[in-house]
Amino acid sequence: xxxxxxxxxxxxxxxxxxxxxxxxxxxxxxxxxxxxxxxxxxxxxxxxxxxxxxxxxxxxxxxxxxxxxxxxxxxxxxxxxxxxxxxxxxxxxxxxxxxxxxxxxxxxxxxxxxxxxxxxxxxxxxxxxxxxxxxxxxxxxxxxxxxxxxxxxxxxxxxxxxxxxxxxxxxxxxxxxxxxxxxxxxxxxxxxxxxxxxxxxxxxxxxxxxxxxxxxxxxxxxxxxxx
Ligand code: FPP
Numbered sequence: 001x002x003x004x005x006x007x008x009x010x011x012x013x014x015x016x017x018x019x020x021x022x023x024x025x026x027x028x029x030x031x032x033x034x035x036x037x038x039x040x041x042x043x044x045x046x047x048x049x050x051x052x053x054x055x056x057x058x059x060x061x062x063x064x065x066x067x068x069x070x071x072x073x074x075x076x077x078x079x080x081x082x083x084x085x086x087x088x089x090x091x092x093x094x095x096x097x098x099x100x101x102x103x104x105x106x107x108x109x110x111x112x113x114x115x116x117x118x119x120x121x122x123x124x125x126x127x128x129x130x131x132x133x134x135x136x137x138x139x140x141x142x143x144x145x146x147x148x149x150x151x152x153x154x155x156x157x158x159x160x161x162x163x164x165x166x167x168x169x170x171x172x173x174x175x176x177x178x179x180x181x182x183x184x185x186x187x188x189x190x191x192x193x194x195x196x197x198x199x200x201x202x203x204x205x206x207x208x209x210x211x212x213x214x215x216x217x218x219x220x221x222x223x224x225x226x227x
Contacts, residue, residue: 002218008044008210009054009170009186009193012037013177014201027072032203034080038087043207045091045125049214052126052167054098056185060134063103074108077131081111085118092124098164099133128167135187138163162188169193172217174210176202192224 012033019029037055044050058073065073081095088095095115101108112131142161146153159165170186170193178199182190196213198205 003171003194003220003222005049005172005214005217007052007054007168007170007172007189008050009056009173009190010040011056011173011175011177011183011185012202012205013175013179015203017177018201018203026069027076029201029203030069030073030076034076036203036205037080038084040205040207040210041093041125041127042087042091043210044127045093047125050125052128054128054130054164054167054170054186056130056133056183058099058131058133059183059185060099060132060137061184063132074105077129078108078111081115085115088115088119088122088127092122093119094122094126095119096126096128096167097131098128098138098167099131100137101131103132126167128164130164130185133164133185135164135184139188159188164189172196172214174198174213176200176205192222194220194222 015029015033016026017029018032019026022028041053044053057077062073063070087093097112097116101112104112139158139162142158142163143153145161146157151157164186165188168189170190173182173186173190173193174196175181176198178197180197194217196216198209198213200209
């Protein structure tokens with residue numbers, strides 16, 4: 001039996017380089033990247049296997065970028081959630097987030113809450129945006145909560161406490177942009193994920209390339225520690 005790509009997680013890297021290569025400002029790469037998010041999400045919502053698509057949109061480390069770029073990313077996200085509401089509804093995509101959005105503006109937090117509420121009944125696909133997300137921090141928080149409650153720390157109890165665990169383990173983790181690292185993304189849930197690194201910059205990533213990766217994934221031997 002071949003593997004099922006139920007949960008796909010993507011580290012969307014390479015927006016800045018895509019723009020710089022074209023003599024454009026980095027933010028233009030993010031703008032194009034947002035269009036790819038829309039295309040890929042629509043594609044995934046019509047795919048027979050994919051149930052969850054988790055996208056790394058803003059890491060806890062991204063605050064270190066110049067203020068102008070951070071502000072642009074916040075505005076882009078806000079506009080995206082507002083303007084693409086119809087796309088979520090048309091494709092029956094439930095919108096969710098992981099990460100600590102407490103540091104975002106109240107306007108953006110409201111927009112996030114509005115879209116979650118508006119799409120919570122949909123079940124064709126769940127799109128999870130990782131926003132101000134860091135995996136180590138999330139694991140440490142879960143461990144702290146268990147300790148405070150005096151509960152035993154086991155793989156199950158800790159795994160279940162981790163906020164992003166509610167979307168299940170990752171089957172296929174893809175990173176665009178050529179780097180080969182996980183950058184603190186879904187470390188717990190990717191324990192047995194198949195990893196794919198592509199040199200394609202995120203703004204150039206297409207549903208066709210995703211399809212090729214899924215085909216490759218289907219032929220990989222997943223043993224989950226067995227033989
Ligand atoms: C990495 O590229 C990308 C990000 C830090 C942000 C990801 C954001 C988007 C894809 C667009 C907005 C998303 C939504 C959902 C509206 P980079 O800037 O690190 O690229 P580089 O490595 O070439 O510099």
